[in-house]
């Protein structure tokens with residue numbers, strides 16, 4: 001009788017291990033299929049592995065890529081992800097938000113979710129060969145960044161610190177400082193051989209960083225509000241166009257058609273180094289802002305171009 005009970009117990013232990021192993025394999029398969037990569041810490045996701053695996057596989061391909069880009073870029077800051085009402089619910093800092101096709105919305109914003117565009121949008125690495133697409137400014141939710149870094153200025157400030165970048169003091173989110181340090185190292189190294197890069201670095205007169213503001217012409221917060229954006233202002237723009245709102249004063253109707261050769265831009269090697277380290281360049285936006293860089297690894301994770 002004792003032997004039989006030991007046998008049952010052993011069977012139950014091995015069956016349990018086997019079941020856990022099968023679930024893990026199933027989840028890994030689906031996440032790899034989603035492009036999340038082998039380094040993903042599966043335990044950080046919700047416990048309902050079988051359910052999650054099934055739900056992820058039902059997301060359209062485009063949404064799976066956005067999900068992977070957001071999750072892998074913020075995996076250390078996301079507490080967990082669960083599925084509810086045919087959507088993924090992200091838990092961040094004791095609050096939650098809906099994936100909503102990459103829109104990352106609060107429960108309140110879900111009432112009019114089609115008004116919002118996804119947080120991750122198309123971006124091309126490398127040299128711009130054509131004008132950016134034309135159009136109106138798109139409404140995007142800041143809720144994800146609100147949950148990550150706080151809704152008040154005081155809360156966001158607690159995530160930031162003052163650092164030097166190319167000899168100027170900037171106040172930036174700690175999250176992007178290691179990447180910015182790497183940008184600085186690469187720029188200074190390149191400046192030893194490139195006259196153009198050296199001249200650019202020497203031309204930077206002011207560096208703007210943390211500032212509470214909304215995107216001009218839109219209603220959502222600029223990434224400057226979270227200490228994740230940097231404006232590097234040179235001594236002069238050689239009479240070229242820099243910022244869409246200033247250009248619109250003189251080109252009221254056709255400012256989006258201003259040729260690239262008439263727009264000021266940093267040396268291409270500088271833009272490439274920022275992009276390599278997770279920063280996108282505002283010169284590639286339809287509403288161009290050519291002195292602006294912001295830390296958006298989730299956008300670069302699915303960006304095209306760059307060979």
Ligand SMILES: [Zn+2]
Pocket residue numbers: 224229230231289291292293
């Ligand atoms: Zn800016």
